[in-house]
Amino acid sequence: xxxxxxxxxxxxxxxxxxxxxxxxxxxxxxxxxxxxxxxxxxxxxxxxxxxxxxxxxxxxxxxxxxxxxxxxxxxxxxxxxxxxxxxxxxxxxxxxxxxxxxxxxxxxxxxxxxxxxxxxxxxxxxxxxxxxxxxxxxxxxxxxxxxxxxxxxxxxxxxxxxx
Amino acid sequence: xxxxxxxxxxxxxxxxxxxxxxxxxxxxxxxxxxxxxxxxxxxxxxxxxxxxxxxxxxxxxxxxxxxxxxxxxxxxxxxxxxxxxxxxxxxxxxxxxxxxxxxxxxxxxxxxxxxxxxxxxxxxxxxxxxxxxxxxxx
Numbered sequence: 001x002x003x004x005x006x007x008x009x010x011x012x013x014x015x016x017x018x019x020x021x022x023x024x025x026x027x028x029x030x031x032x033x034x035x036x037x038x039x040x041x042x043x044x045x046x047x048x049x050x051x052x053x054x055x056x057x058x059x060x061x062x063x064x065x066x067x068x069x070x071x072x073x074x075x076x077x078x079x080x081x082x083x084x085x086x087x088x089x090x091x092x093x094x095x096x097x098x099x100x101x102x103x104x105x106x107x108x109x110x111x112x113x114x115x116x117x118x119x120x121x122x123x124x125x126x127x128x129x130x131x132x133x134x135x136x137x138x139x140x141x142x143x144x145x146x147x148x149x150x151x152x153x154x155x156x157x158x159x160x161x162x163x
Numbered sequence: 164x165x166x167x168x169x170x171x172x173x174x175x176x177x178x179x180x181x182x183x184x185x186x187x188x189x190x191x192x193x194x195x196x197x198x199x200x201x202x203x204x205x206x207x208x209x210x211x212x213x214x215x216x217x218x219x220x221x222x223x224x225x226x227x228x229x230x231x232x233x234x235x236x237x238x239x240x241x242x243x244x245x246x247x248x249x250x251x252x253x254x255x256x257x258x259x260x261x262x263x264x265x266x267x268x269x270x271x272x273x274x275x276x277x278x279x280x281x282x283x284x285x286x287x288x289x290x291x292x293x294x295x296x297x298x299x300x301x
Contacts, residue, residue: 024270025268025269077179078183089175095174096174096177099174099218099268100269102247103248104249106250107249107250109250110248110250110251111250115252117218118247118248119218120173120218120220
């Protein structure tokens with residue numbers, strides 16, 4: 001499903017924004033994948049940031065393997081890739097990356113009169129879980145590749161009225 | 164006299180990046196994790212400039228900025244907002260509250276230095292001349 005407001009293609013916007021976040025903050029050139037199965041993780045780290053207002057509500061999720069989440073953390077903090085890091089550091093970095101994604105989407109929605117505010121980030125960890133939402137919530141899954149590692153961005157969004 | 168900079172952000176990662184960016188310069192970095200702590204730190208440290216996040220728990224950056232501008236002792240401290248939200252209305256709103264500048268996340272470290280350097284004079288730390296290696300006796 002391609003979630004669209006009258007003047008915003010969310011899939012297109014979030015794809016470009018994620019590439020920018022990874023390149024600017026992590027010096028990682030990621031590739032958006034237009035086809036293929038969603039990544040399967042043995043151990044998953046998911047960053048989530050919600051957004052809500054009178055006309056739009058939703059959430060952005062960044063799904064990563066635990067190994068890739070560690071790699072992103074060392075890159076962001078300027079540490080050697082094999083440096084031992086704790087869950088606190090990983091949570092903070094993945095939360096901040098998700099916050100940047102959601103903040104950009106929030107700004108784009110607000111510029112189109114879908115005013116909303118974002119939540120502070122939360123982290124979900126687990127081996128097997130699915131994020132589901134009610135039937136009237138639109139859903140997008142974007143898949144990316146970095147150096148042979150797949151990860152995903154998921155957005156759930158509901159427009160409460162047509163602007 | 165080193166420049167005193169207060170970084171207010173709930174993300175330790177962002178505070179660390181700010182610290183890393185400023186490391187080559189002669190400045191003292193103070194930190195706070197939310198607006199409430201930020202106001203206390205601002206009153207105590209009297210920083211030359213504040214780098215302020217918007218979305219934070221306990222007290223957000225907009226509330227902290229509003230309270231800062233209401234305090235005669237603190238209102239003249241220049242503030243740069245660091246925000247993941249670049250929306251037109253958001254930028255206009257925070258500009259009206261009296262920020263000197265804003266920087267949208269994601270940002271490069273050079274952009275941060277550029278913005279800070281336009282408000283306060285950042286001087287690179289003096290690097291002591293490397294000591295010559297002893298010449299082995301022939």
